[in-house]
Amino acid sequence: MTRQAGFAAQAPLMGVPGATPPPGGQADWFRGAGGLRLRAAFWTPSVLQAQTPRGTVIISPGRTEPIEKYYELIGNLLARGFCVLAHDWRGQGLSARLLPDRLRGHARAVEEFLDDYSRLLDAYEQQVPKPWIMIGHSMGGVLNLLSLQSGDERLAGALLSSPMLRIKTGKRSMWSVKLAVRWALRNGKGGDYVLDEAEDPFDTNFEDDALTSDRARYDLWQQQLFACPHLAIGAPTWGWLGFGLDACERALKPRALKSVKVPVCVVQASDDVLVWKHTARWAARRLGRGRYVEIDGAKHEIIMERDELRNVFLKEFDEMADYLAPAKK
Numbered sequence: 001m002t003r004q005a006g007f008a009a010q011a012p013l014m015g016v017p018g019a020t021p022p023p024g025g026q027a028d029w030f031r032g033a034g035g036l037r038l039r040a041a042f043w044t045p046s047v048l049q050a051q052t053p054r055g056t057v058i059i060s061p062g063r064t065e066p067i068e069k070y071y072e073l074i075g076n077l078l079a080r081g082f083c084v085l086a087h088d089w090r091g092q093g094l095s096a097r098l099l100p101d102r103l104r105g106h107a108r109a110v111e112e113f114l115d116d117y118s119r120l121l122d123a124y125e126q127q128v129p130k131p132w133i134m135i136g137h138s139m140g141g142v143l144n145l146l147s148l149q150s151g152d153e154r155l156a157g158a159l160l161s162s163p164m165l166r167i168k169t170g171k172r173s174m175w176s177v178k179l180a181v182r183w184a185l186r187n188g189k190g191g192d193y194v195l196d197e198a199e200d201p202f203d204t205n206f207e208d209d210a211l212t213s214d215r216a217r218y219d220l221w222q223q224q225l226f227a228c229p230h231l232a233i234g235a236p237t238w239g240w241l242g243f244g245l246d247a248c249e250r251a252l253k254p255r256a257l258k259s260v261k262v263p264v265c266v267v268q269a270s271d272d273v274l275v276w277k278h279t280a281r282w283a284a285r286r287l288g289r290g291r292y293v294e295i296d297g298a299k300h301e302i303i304m305e306r307d308e309l310r311n312v313f314l315k316e317f318d319e320m321a322d323y324l325a326p327a328k329k
Contacts, residue, residue, distance in 0.1 A: 011039045011094065014068050014228040019220050022075045025084075027067070030123045033115035038095040040087040040120055041067050042128065045078040055156070055325040056128040059086040060117070060140030062164070062301075063105060063240075064201070064233040066093030068224055072217075073135075073303055076314060081327060085128055087120055089113060089140070091240075092233050099191050103201065103234035106191060107243035110250065113143050114150065121154060131156035131324050135317070137303060138164045138275065141266075142247045145283075148264070149256040156324050157263040159317050161302045162272055165248055166279035181242045190239035199235035201225065211274070211300040213309075221304070252279070257286040263323070265291045265316050269298035269305075291316075 011027035025043035032038040045053055057077045059070050067086045074084045088095040090113065091106055098106045107113070121132075132155050136144035141163025148155060169177045184190065193199075202225070210218045225232055236244070250256065266284040268277045277294065284292035293316055295302060298309045305313075 011041070013041060014066075014224065014231065015071075016220075016223050016227045019068070019071050019224055021068075022071060022078055024078065025074075030120065032090055032095075032119055033112045036090055036096045036116070038088060038090060038116060038120070039067070039093060040085060040124070042124060043074060043078055043084040045081055045083065051081075051328075053083045053129050054081045054321065054327060055131040055133060056083040056085055057133050057135055058121075059084065060134065060136040060144050061086075061089065061093075062138030062140050063236070063244075064092060065137070065140075066231045068093075068228065068231060069221055070303070077317075080318070080321065082133075082321070082325070083128055085120075085124055089143075090116055093231060099237075102230070103198070103232060104191065104193065105233045105236040105240050107237075107240040108190075110143075110146065110243060110247050113243075113247075114146055117143065117147050118152070121152070125154070130154070133317075133321065133324060134158040135161070136163065137161040138300065139244070139247075141165075142251050145251045145260070145264070146247065148260045148262065149251065151259070155262060157320055158265070159313075159320060160264065160266050161313060162269050162275055162300050163266060163280060163283075164244065164275050165251060165283050166276040167244055167248060168272075168274055168276060177241075178245060181238055181245065184238035185242055190242070191237050193235050194238055194241050197235050201232040201234050202229070212304040212306075213297070213299055214304060214306045217304045252283060254286055257283055257290075258288060260290075261288045263289045263291070263320060265293060265320055267293045267295065267302060267313050267316055269300050269302050270294050270296045271298060272300045274300045 011029045013021040013027045024046040027041035091098045134144045141160035268280045281292045284290040
């Protein structure tokens with residue numbers, strides 16, 4: 001693939017046995033908001049070299065997740081005749097981190113993420129075929145929804161996996177959490193871990209920490225993480241939590257939801273411990289062309305779930321793809 005203007009240099013893609021980069025792709029560095037160096041990767045379906053791809057799927061991972069975690073999904077989409085563009089959000093994966101301590105999951109402002117996403121689309125616009133279909137998981141889902149609400153007409157539709165529309169706060173009320181965030185940010189503690197809980201990403205186990213019921217996929221991701229420790233992120237900071245709450249609040253404004261005219265399918269895990277499924281259902285019903293699908297028995301990471309649960313997500317994608325980019329007979 002010929003590098004387009006606006007890319008700094010070729011970037012690496014990590015891999016381990018059983019999870020290697022799908023063929024037909026290349027990663028590059030591009031410049032995000034404020035000149036931050038960010039990573040993205042683009043794949044073309046090799047089996048269709050002599051044909052026209054159906055379009056492009058743009059994958060936006062959730063908090064802590066790099067491009068590498070989505071290799072299996074990328075392969076699924078390539079097999080369906082789509083090009084795939086995946087990216088690392090600022091502060092995670094191999095994109096520039098925002099603090100000297102790489103393990104602190106930090107963020108500053110929603111606008112920076114939306115600017116980064118717009119610059120990603122600008123950087124690849126001349127080489128990625130349309131229509132463009134978004135797939136966003138969790139944090140990526142809410143940011144994708146905010147991008148649609150901003151009125152970017154280049155995007156044809158979206159499939160959102162357990163989107164982060166309302167964060168679960170455990171035994172603490174949302175009011176008290178917002179108060180604590182405001183206090184921390186006003187007192188210069190935005191870069192500190194929330195409640196000083198550092199959370200070692202290398203000290204986890206399937207029984208206590210998995211966000212999927214598929215042990216094989218969980219173990220494979222852990223292998224990737226240990227082989228490529230620079231991909232790891234620990235607990236969020238007060239700054240990230242403030243960003244996350246702000247993103248949720250903006251995305252749920254009724255007028256903003258109603259303004260989205262492209263088809264959006266919200267695929268929600270029934271056993272989600274991180275985000276409220278009731279909020280996802282409420283939001284989907286207020287979208288101009290929204291659809292809500294709940295997968296019974298699935299945990300938060302639907303795309304990493306057991307085949308019978310994960311296949312529900314792929315079926316929803318196929319239905320949207322057949323509508324927006326029908327395969328040529």
